[in-house]
Amino acid sequence: xxxxxxxxxxxxxxxxxxxxxxxxxxxxxxxxxxxxxxxxxxxxxxxxxxxxxxxxxxxxxxxxxxxxxxxxxxxxxxxxxxxxxxxxxxxxxxxxxxxxxxxxxxxxxxxxxxxxxxxxxxxxxxxxxxxxxxxxxxxxxxxxxxxxx
Numbered sequence: 220x221x222x223x224x225x226x227x228x229x230x231x232x233x234x235x236x237x238x239x240x241x242x243x244x245x246x247x248x249x250x251x252x253x254x255x256x257x258x259x260x261x262x263x264x265x266x267x268x269x270x271x272x273x274x275x276x277x278x279x280x281x282x283x284x285x286x287x288x289x290x291x292x293x294x295x296x297x298x299x300x301x302x303x304x305x306x307x308x309x310x311x312x313x314x315x316x317x318x319x320x321x322x323x324x325x326x327x328x329x330x331x332x333x334x335x336x337x338x339x340x341x342x343x344x345x346x347x348x349x350x351x352x353x354x355x356x357x358x359x360x361x362x363x364x365x366x367x368x
Contacts, residue, residue: 236311236364239273240280241297247347248282248316254353257360262300271300276311276367278341278360283317283328293328307336312363314342314356 238255241262242248252259262271279301285291301307313336315329326343333340342359344352 235276235368236360237273237275237277238280238360239271239277239300239306239310241282241294241300243282243294248280251316251344251348251353252280254348255357255360257357262296264296270303271306272303273306273309276309278312278314278363279310279332280314280316281328281332283315283321283324283326285321285324287321287324289324289327289331292324293331297328297332301332301336310336310338311367312339312341314344315340316344316346316348319345 238252238257238259239262240248240252240259242252242264244264249261260271260273260277263269279297281297282294283292284294301310310332313329313332315326315332317324317326317328319325321327329340329343332338341363342352342356344356348356
């Protein structure tokens with residue numbers, strides 16, 4: 220892989236499948252993913268960084284951009300990552316974050332990725348997510364990977 224897996228993966232994490240995520244400079248998504256305690260890989264923030272290429276099945280965690288517009292809702296870094304056929308072929312689901320102020324476009328990045336990649340939109344959470352969101356996603360990922368393997 221282009222980047223090292225997160226070191227804080229705990230023993231209750233699934234042995235198969237990882238989380239790939241994009242986090243802006245605010246690092247809201249990064250903090251959420253770190254609380255999951257799973258093997259994870261971050262899509263690079265800046266264009267000059269080495270692109271991430273995955274070699275295992277993963278669930279994508281993606282923030283919604285654009286303030287409520289469909290255009291620009293999926294961060295361009297995520298689009299670039301998924302435009303690589305190797306990466307796109309291994310996506311198995313998507314989890315999205317957003318802001319309820321976006322109205323009907325709340326977490327729409329997950330809807331867009333789900334439709335384009337033909338994978339389930341597994342969960343939506345607001346901004347940083349709550350402790351309950353973290354627990355639900357942890358349990359959901361464990362069950363998801365258990366059912367797949």
